[in-house]
Amino acid sequence: MDTKAFQDQYPDDYAHCFGCGRLNPVGFHLKSYWDGEETVCRHTPDPQYTGGYPGFLYGGLIASLIDCHAAGTAAAAKAREDGKPISRFVTASLKVDYHSPTPINTELEIRGKVIEIKGRKVIVELQVNADGVTRATGTVVMVQLKGQ
């Protein structure tokens, strides 16, 4: 894996995201990396992020992890294709399918794979794995911000 996370290469003006911004004083500070042709992010959520019943993770948090890792994956893939520094993408659409409950107090592996790069648009497919089981999958359409 590369040693520098995608999010640590975002321009300062775009590094404030609650989920993955290195300049947000709180938040999750998610870090995403290349892992071969896929990308990976590992995160153990704080136990306060429970879903409706204790022991399982909040679906909104799972969507948040997918969203941030998709943004990072899109940025890294576009930068590699263009031979340019990483830029910032925003979410056009986010689809998450929840397959089975996700335990808390467990490290999650979020994996991303680029499906399409077309101009400023990048489509990413993602998995959220816990204890070796895919708990959720996602498809995210990301768009590169203009004027960076």
Add this chain to the structure above:
Amino acid sequence: MDTKAFQDQYPDDYAHCFGCGRLNPVGFHLKSYWDGEETVCRHTPDPQYTGGYPGFLYGGLIASLIDCHAAGTAAAAKAREDGKPISRFVTASLKVDYHSPTPINTELEIRGKVIEIKGRKVIVELQVNADGVTRATGTVVMVQLKGQ
């Protein structure tokens, strides 16, 4: 509008959600109500939930608000149809389209409309409005938990 929020009628065992659980010691404590044939939830996010650049809201938080309000809407609609107390639903799939940036330090209105009730499955369409503009829309498939 009804005076008692849907989330305040969830069984105690299922009231721990970070987004909307009255028994989660932290979290957003979202409250959803009937408003005619639609449902509504109003929430002003904490400014720490910024997206990539300051002044605009984190897409993951928008997905979270849609998720919780969809669960509440599904539960209330199913309870009304069956003539039974409110029960707990979980998310099968969540789709969010982001139309324009959502400002922070602004009260959001999340509106829900039930599209289909079929057995334990309820489909809800949603809007997130800020300053009179629809910033995001969503479609969520909710499934009633067994054994409540």
